[in-house]
Amino acid sequence: MKLLIIFLAITTIALFSFNCKKSKPTQQIPISDAQIQVGVLTSGLSHPWELLWGPDNFLWVTERDGKVSRIDPKTGNLTLVANINDVVSRGEGGLLGMALHPDFSTVPEVYVAYNYLKESSYTEKIVKYTYNGTTLSNPIVLLDNIAANTFHNGCRLLISSEKKLFISTGDAGNQPLSQNINSTSGKILRINLDGTIPSDNPVSGNPIWSFGHRNAQGLVFGNGLLYSSEHGPNTDDEFNVIRKGINYGWPDVHGFCDENSEKDFCSKNNVAEPLKAWTPTIAVSGIDFYNSDFIPQWKNSVIMATLKDESLYQLKLNPAGDAVADVTKIISGDFGRLRDVCIAPDGKVYLVTGNGSNDKVIVISKKL
């Protein structure tokens, strides 16, 4: 089949085609001296939430209504591996973040976060499944009783190289919980892959790694640092570096410690300011770290999907990775809301849209 490509390069528009599974429009957008091409790998999804590159060289995707699927990146063919039957999707809630075990070929474990009804109370839990080559089985609950709501449920999962599971949780609409270290809401949590609490967490026996978060929906490692994106209220979406035991301010501080009402709280509570904040808000969502030679201009950048702004952002970092040196929009407005981004080992960038119906997996590659 043919894939129609619309090539936009300053004033030149050209049409050509190459072999691909589905016929979809694509664009090429000048990025410095490189050019990218953008195509649709597959479509027909409903509220996809997590998109990640599996150690099996397939894309893995969650959909909010409870589906987990694998997608062949060569063909776009999608195979359902689970439809988790106790997922309850309400508003922004449902099946959210997912992570695969780093040694997936020998330890085929799949970690998911989702909302369900626990004795009629809307709740979030973290569950580990085993993939048997066809489907997910043997669910084991690692963490339960996380407050859920129709909005602000987080939840991104990320496994570190030392095999700790990081979990972003939202404030579930109850803002004071973010400053309460006895609550798992409004936090970045860190647990072992068996659900136990690591002995080197900031508070003994407590899964909290950092606190004072509103609703972080992006987590990624790069430069030896943990980065997060976090939705602000009507101001101050944030891009943060997450450090052990640190307070990130919500709900007392929005973005930087720049208002008189914030300065006192910041100094008394050692609040970490974001590397970058956006007002008006753009609704920052999934992030991934680009360090491939495939598109050299993007090396040492965090690539970030946004919902309200409908754009994919490049956050070029300084060499130490502790400051944003430059912000560039890679694509904007072509596909609606963008929920998550995933960078393949070959340097191609994959996105999922978050429009709610006929959602798409987008692939960004380099002009051949």
Ligand SMILES: [Ca+2]
């Ligand atoms: Ca903050």
Ligand SMILES: [Ca+2]
């Ligand atoms: Ca502020």
